Amino acid sequence: MFKHIVSGIQNIGHRVIESVWRLGVAARFFLLVLLKSSTSLRRFGLVVRELYFTGVLSLIIIVVSGLFVGMVLGLQGYETLQKYGSESAVGTLVALSLVRELGPVVAALLFASRAGSAITAEIGLMKATEQLAAMGMMAVDPIARVVAPRFWAGVISMPFLAAIFSVMGVFGGYLVTVVFIGVDEGSYWSQMQSAVDFRFDIVNGFIKSCFFGVAVTSIAVFEGYDAPPTAEGVSGATTRTVVTSSLVILGLDFILTAFMFRGVS
C-alpha cells in the first residue's frame, strides 16, 4: 500500500521533471531558431515558398469558416438582441466578438490544425528519412535552412489570416442580418463603428494573433524537429502539435485578454 503511494508520487515527480526538461529543450530550440534566422531573412525566397504552404493553402478554410462564424453570430445575436429591441446593435456584437476574440482565436486554432500539423509532419518526415542529417553532412544547417523559413512564414501568415477571418465574419454577419433579415444597413455599420475602437480592439486583436502565430509555429517546428524518426513518432508529434497548440492558444488568449482589456469597458 505504502509502496503504491510512493511509486505514484515518484511517477508524478518523474512526469514533472520530464516536462520541465522538455520545456527547457524547446526554449533552447526556439532561441536557436531565432539566432539562425539570418539566412531566411537574407534569402527571402525560402520564406516565400513556405508562405505559400502555410498562408495561401490555409486561405480557403479561413475564408469559409470566417464567413460561417460571422453568419451564425449574426443570426444568434439578432435573435437575442431583438428581445430587448436593440437588434441594431447586432453589428457591434458581431464585430467585437470577431475582432477581439473569435478572429484571432479561431483562426489560430484552424491554423494549428491546417498548417501547424503540416509543418510538424513535414519536418518530422524529413528527419525520419535522414534528409536533415544529409543536409547537415552537406554543411547546411537544417535549422537555418528548413526550420527558420517555416517558422517565419507561420509568424507572418497568422495575423493576415486572423484579419481575413474577421473581415469575412463581419461580412457574414452583414449578409445574414442586413441582406436576409433586413436590419438597417446604416445602423449595422454605424453602431459597429462607434463601438469598435482602433487602438483597443483592432490593435489588440492584431497583437493577439501575432502571439498566437509565434506560439503555434514554434510548437509545430519543435515537435517536428524533436519527433522520433519513425512513422509513429511523426504521427504522434503531429497530434501533439494540434493538441498543445490549441491549449496554448486558449491559455494565452485568457492571459492576453486579462492584460489588454483590464479596466476598459
Added chain:
Amino acid sequence: MQRTTMDLWVGLFVVTGIVALMILSLKVGNLNVYNPSQSYTIIGNFENIGGLKVRAPVKSAGVVVGRVTDIQFSTETYDAVVTLSMDSRFSFPKDTFASILTSGLLGEQYIGLAAGGDEAKLQHGDKLMKTNSAMVLEELIGRFLFNKASEDDSL
C-alpha cells in the same frame, strides 16, 4: 509548382491580408472618424458619472464626435473630472450642455452634448460649464417614493 505562380499566390495572399487589416481599421474600427492627432481636449465635472467608462463615446445628435479619455476624482470639489477628446472637425459653443446618457434600456453609457447659443467656441483645455449627472436607478426610485410621500402628506 512553378516558382512564379507561387510568388504570385503569395503576393496575392499578402495583399489580401493587408487589405483585410485596412478594412478592419477603417470600416470596422472607424479609424478615420476619430484620430487623436486631430483632436482637442475639454474637461467636464460631473456630480455622478454612474457607469461611464474611459473610451465611452461622446455624441451630439447621435453622431460620435469624440471619446472619453480620462476619468479622475477631484478631492477639491468631490466630484468626477471627465476628460473628453473631441474631433477637431466639430467645434461647440462655450455653453454646451453635457449629460451622461444611456443608449437603450440596458445599453452602455455615453456623454451627450447639446449645443448652446454662445458665439464663443470651446477651446482646447476649456471646461464645460453645464453638466448633468448620470441617472442612477436607486436615486430615481428614491425621488419617486419621496414625491409620492409628500403628495400623500399634502392630502
Added chain:
Amino acid sequence: MASENLIDIKDLNFSYDTRAILKGINMTMQRGKVIAIMGGSGSGKTTLLRLIGGTLQPSSGYVKFAGQVVHELNRDALFALRRKMGMLFQFGALFTDLSVFDNVAFQMREHTDLPESMIRDLVLMKLHAVGLRGAHRLMPNELSGGMARRVALARSIALDPMLIMYDEPFTGLDPISLSVIGNLIRRLTDALGMTSIVVTHDVQESLKIVDYVYFIADGVIAAEGTPQQVRASVAPFVHQFVHGEEDGPVPFHYPAKQYRSDLNLEDPVV
C-alpha cells in the same frame, strides 16, 4: 608520409547509451584509394561513417581528417570540413520537396555563387555520370529505389569533395547499374584524386574495385587486407563472409536470450 593519410582513426570507441557499438577501431585511409568496410548487419558501419562525418561524438579515441581531430572542431570548422566530404546515405535521403535537378544543385546553390547556367551544366554532367540526365525534371517520389540512390550519388559528388562515403551504394541496383556505379566510384576516385569509403555487403562486386578492405565484427576490426589477401584468406571469418555461409564466427543473430527460452519452451527456472 603522414600527409598521405587522409583519415586516421585511433582507438575509436562509441556506444549508444550503454551498448558499446565500436570498441577500439584503428584505421588509416590513404588519399586516392577506395576503401571498403564490410561487416554484418548492425555491426556499426553506418555509425562509423557518422563518426567520421562528425554527427556523432566518440566516447574515446578520435577520428582525424586531413590532420584535424573531427570531434574537437567547433561548429564552423566542422561545417568547413564537411564541405570537403560527400556522403551517400543508406536510404538515399533525397530532399523530397525538390526535383532531381534541384537536389543535385542543392549544395552548389548553398555554397557557391556560380551562375545558374553553370550550375545547370554541372548538374547535368553529374546526372549524366549516373545515367539519369533524362530524369532531371522528376520529383523523388517518381523515382524507383535504385534511381533514387543514383541521384543521391550524383548529389554527393556535386562539389567534387576530397572524401566520399558511400553507405551501401549497391543495394537496390540491377547488375548493369551495379557495375556501372562500381566503375564510376573507381573512376571518380582516380580521376579527381578523391578518397572513397564504401560500406557494402556486396563482396564480389566491391573486391573488383577497392584497394583495401576492413571487416568489422563485434565492434572491432576482425580482418583487413587488400582484395588479393582477402580472396586468399583462410581465416574462418573472412572465408565465411566472402562465401556467404550462415554458420561461422559471424553471428547472424542480434544478441539475445536463448531462442528456446524466448519462446517459453523451457521449463521456468524456479
